[in-house]
Amino acid sequence: xxxxxxxxxxxxxxxxxxxxxxxxxxxxxxxxxxxxxxxxxxxxxxxxxxxxxxxxxxxxxxxxxxxxxxxxxxxxxxxxxxxxxxxxxxxxxxxxxxxxxxxxxxxxxxxxxxxxxxxxxxxxxxxxxxxxxxxxxxxxxxxxxxxxxxxxxxxxxxxxxx
Amino acid sequence: xxxxxxxxxxxxxxxxxxxxxxxxxxxxxxxxxxxxxxxxxxxxxxxxxxxxxxxxxxxxxxxxxxxxxxxxxxxxxxxxxxxxxxxxxxxxxxxxxxxxxxxxxxxxxxxxxxxxxxxxxxxxxxxxxxxxxxxxxxxxxxxxxxxxxxxxxxxxxxxxxxxxxxxxxxxxxxxxxxxxxxxxxxxxxxxxxxxxxxxxxxxxxxxxxxxxxxxxxxxxxxxxxxxxxxxxxxxxxxxxxxxxxxxxxxxxxxxxxxxxxxxxxxxxxxxxxxxxxxxxxxxxxxxxxxxxxxxxxxxxxxxxxxxxxxxxxxxxxxxxxxxxxxxxxxxxxxxxxxxxxxxxxxxxxxxxxxxxxxxxxxxxxxxxxxxx
Numbered sequence: 001x002x003x004x005x006x007x008x009x010x011x012x013x014x015x016x017x018x019x020x021x022x023x024x025x026x027x028x029x030x031x032x033x034x035x036x037x038x039x040x041x042x043x044x045x046x047x048x049x050x051x052x053x054x055x056x057x058x059x060x061x062x063x064x065x066x067x068x069x070x071x072x073x074x075x076x077x078x079x080x081x082x083x084x085x086x087x088x089x090x091x092x093x094x095x096x097x098x099x100x101x102x103x104x105x106x107x108x109x110x111x112x113x114x115x116x117x118x119x120x121x122x123x124x125x126x127x128x129x130x131x132x133x134x135x136x137x138x139x140x141x142x143x144x145x146x147x148x149x150x151x152x153x154x155x156x157x158x159x160x161x162x
Numbered sequence: 163x164x165x166x167x168x169x170x171x172x173x174x175x176x177x178x179x180x181x182x183x184x185x186x187x188x189x190x191x192x193x194x195x196x197x198x199x200x201x202x203x204x205x206x207x208x209x210x211x212x213x214x215x216x217x218x219x220x221x222x223x224x225x226x227x228x229x230x231x232x233x234x235x236x237x238x239x240x241x242x243x244x245x246x247x248x249x250x251x252x253x254x255x256x257x258x259x260x261x262x263x264x265x266x267x268x269x270x271x272x273x274x275x276x277x278x279x280x281x282x283x284x285x286x287x288x289x290x291x292x293x294x295x296x297x298x299x300x301x302x303x304x305x306x307x308x309x310x311x312x313x314x315x316x317x318x319x320x321x322x323x324x325x326x327x328x329x330x331x332x333x334x335x336x337x338x339x340x341x342x343x344x345x346x347x348x349x350x351x352x353x354x355x356x357x358x359x360x361x362x363x364x365x366x367x368x369x370x371x372x373x374x375x376x377x378x379x380x381x382x383x384x385x386x387x388x389x390x391x392x393x394x395x396x397x398x399x400x401x402x403x404x405x406x407x408x409x410x411x412x413x414x415x416x417x418x419x420x421x422x423x424x425x426x427x428x429x430x431x432x433x434x435x436x437x438x439x440x441x442x443x444x445x446x447x448x449x450x451x452x453x454x455x456x457x458x459x460x461x462x463x464x465x466x467x468x469x470x471x472x473x474x475x476x477x478x479x480x481x482x483x484x485x486x487x488x489x490x491x492x493x494x495x496x497x498x499x500x501x502x503x504x505x506x507x508x509x510x511x512x513x514x515x516x517x518x519x520x521x522x523x524x525x526x527x528x529x530x531x532x533x534x
Binding site: 070 | 312
């Protein structure tokens, strides 16, 4: 989205104001927003910018990057101590990483695994084993090949692979 | 499906007597937090999203073999008193009771399994049994979880395990806890020391209704805090070891009271007997604390077991929402206190008075023992 003023740079300050029930939106680039004093909430009014009307100004914040799936932001996390959706764990990985050590006795899950995930990781391993088996046969390492074949048979059971 | 009135006519499974270490451990509970992939967590979801996810979650839960002929209700369709009754029975949390549309509770007929939908996480399921029985509770819940896993795509990460709204539940999503009755440790002033040492090894101690609640009736809930980096059975075994140690300390404290401060102990039990049997108006807090002393008196055989309602039932039946529900109308605080006293008088009507006791006669010349 381009800046509404200069129409050149990428807009990254989004401003919404409601005057007499009418919603007005302005998208600005960082430079124009500074020029217009958007970062200083007391010195800026959308109406002034657009219509030259006198109207009380709303507080303005530069848009904060958030979770693309659910819109949750870092300050939401700081406030609530909870996350918005499962994808937030990827987005806020760094914030959470440090926290884990203070809360838990480990940082890596051990224990129960959902059936689908168990099947998926067994599937990955199967693929590896099949490659190893092919290599072993090619190199005529038949003892290894026999062991790999047994391992594949057991694992394909887990993965639900035929 | 079971009606609310049927549910409430029967005591919850954990209120039945006879579990292991039942004199000290009231109940054992395992809770698992689970979420479904691709749906915003309930706390951040909009109302319509919560209603939509409820529509996905509730049918497979109701269809569980364990939930056959169980109870299932949208929380927005229950009244405030009914919700509070479920809280008093530990089926739902206080947080869940405050939730609006898009939230539900499903409870099995035996009343030892309950699943909260759209509390802090999409699913909070728990198994709760009388006495110290964490492992049975775990196998019960583990089975339900595996069955649901086949129907719902859980939010999951290979490294972080089951993904939960709060990072404190990541990994296994397990909270194992036991409700302990510890009047001996309270009366001998050892309880703070015990709480501190339990906290030091990473376990939490809470009051009757979980986080931030008061330890009424000398009841304390002990639970694990770390959920990531240890297997479920490891977490349970660690908690079990600590609980067994606390049980030993409580037994020792009771023995010590019995031998060293017999008058003080009997005074507590005797006053509880007198107040509960003859009061005509009594507040919830006082009633709970006096029932605790009566329970202690029965455990130490200073009192005969009651032939009427069991004390563990009474602990629940005299709480505000249970009273309101029993009276079928809204009661003022004063009316509740009067009704509570009436229930207690009726329940304890035939309870014989504590066995007589006389202080041992002091030999002349020996200094009297300090009694505080």
